[in-house]
Amino acid sequence: MEIKIRRKFADDMKDPHGSSGVALVMACFFFLIFSAQLMQTAVSASWPDCKFQCEANDVTVSHLWLGDGRGSDISSGAPGEKVPCYLWAEFHNNANSPRHAVILLADMYINGTLSRSFYDDGLCVLDSIEPKATTAYPIYSLTWSYGDKVYLSRLVLSWETASKTTCSNANRKCSNRNTKCYGGDGTEYVVETPLVARFSFSGTGCRSGGVSFLDGSTGGFGPYAYNWDFGDRSKSHEKNPSHIYKNPGNYTALLQVTDQSGRTASASQELQVQSCSCLIAGENSACLDRIETYRVSLDGSLPLACQWKINGSDAIGSVSEGGVSIDINWQDYGPGQHDLQAIVMNKDGTRELGNCNMIVNVQEMPVATITMMI
Structure with a gap:
């Protein structure tokens, strides 16, 4: 039986037009396509989508800030004012030997909106960094508006230990870097920006x-x-x-x-x-021996409290309705023009809500004279 199967397979291979030969050719074709897809998936699922396990922390980010071309602080400005600047990062090597081809991965957000991603291929920021050394690098140039909040998310810093490795020949492979790194997917770093008061x-x-x-x-x-x-x-x-x-x-x-x-x-x-609209209701022409009633309203409704003044001094009169209404005997002030003022206050009297006045003309009662004709 085994001999027959092998002979049948050999005969089909000699005759590609046979049914088994066609099936084999088709199988090989689909296998090649599937293998190519697997290879493409493997490539796309590799760098920089590594499952970083950053425990080494040889090279760390010690400072992030916005500065000018030399890394100096930007001067203060008004909220919303735009200024060209650079995003600077300060790196420190904690190891006792150099680290090479330091690559940064991160997403930059401004006011919560993604502005720039360095996850396309990673940004090589340092060819090498000496042991125990600290150095700064301008990561990105941007136009920044005073008051905007800037931060980096998903920050990962990776490196290599092999000497003579630089940015030009860096190995962007997860196998080389997924443990030689600092940061991780859950990290977020606030970028220091100039102090803006508003x-x-x-x-x-x-x-x-x-x-x-x-x-x-x-x-x-x-x-x-x-x-x-x-x-x-x-x-x-x-x-x-x-x-x-x-x-x-x-x-x-x-x-x-x-x-x-x-x-x-x-x-x-x-x-x-703002001052409320205030209005005094009452007679603006009064007789000297009459008592007149005046009432104040605030925006069409009765206020909570009121102070009354006549000619700049506290008014003499009978106050009712919490000070909203006052009865004035003009005999106390004499004839002439008098400035009646109402100062409306809030309930506890700590704030003036509005004030209004009325000029009142006070006249003496006319004296009746009788002339007798003889």
Whole structure:
């Protein structure tokens, strides 16, 4: 039986048109295609998609920052202002011998959006680094907007130990580098950027309980120390303070932040604390011996509290409805023009919401005279 099978196989090979020969040719063809696909998959699944097991940590990243062409710090600027710069990295060799062909893999994010990936083939940053040495390298040039947050994700730094290996002949193979590395998929490194102070605020409406300030400072070395000046001689050292302005009007709020290195940055904004629409209802022409009632409204509704003044001094009168209404005997002030003013306050009397006035003409009662004709 074995002899017959072998003879049959040999005969089919001699006759490629036989059924077994055709099947064999087809099998070989599909085998070659499958093998090519396996090889292609193996290539694409290799460098740089290695399963890095970084425990050596011979060469590490000690510092990441934005600098100029020489690596010096960028000067301060206004939020949103654009400046050309470089992403610099400082590397340190902890080993007792040189390390060669140091390759960086990383994704660079700006404000949470992927801006640049070095995972295409890896960026060879150093031909070699001497033992116990520290050196810096400009990784990437970019145009940066002051206040943007920059960080590197999935950072992996790998190297080789073979001498005479440089960036030009580096072996980009997982077998050479998957343990001779630093970092890993879960690593994230914040890039030091220039300190930028900025803030936002809300609650400037006429009935607001106070203005809330929200810090948005970035860069430098946190945490920061805060120095707020609200423009009315009031200050605060809180991160996100609230402040009650006693009077409506225009103010300049200033924030100065100081980071752990002693650098400072400042930002200021103009804000307008609005005054509510105030109206006094009552007679603007009064008689000297009459008692008149005046009532104040704020934006069409009754306010919470009110102070009344006549000619700049506290008014003499009977106050009701929490100060919203006042009865004035004009005999106490005499004839002439008088300036009646209502200052509307919040409930606890700490903030002026609005003020309004009315000019009242006070006249003496006419004296009736009788002329008798004889």
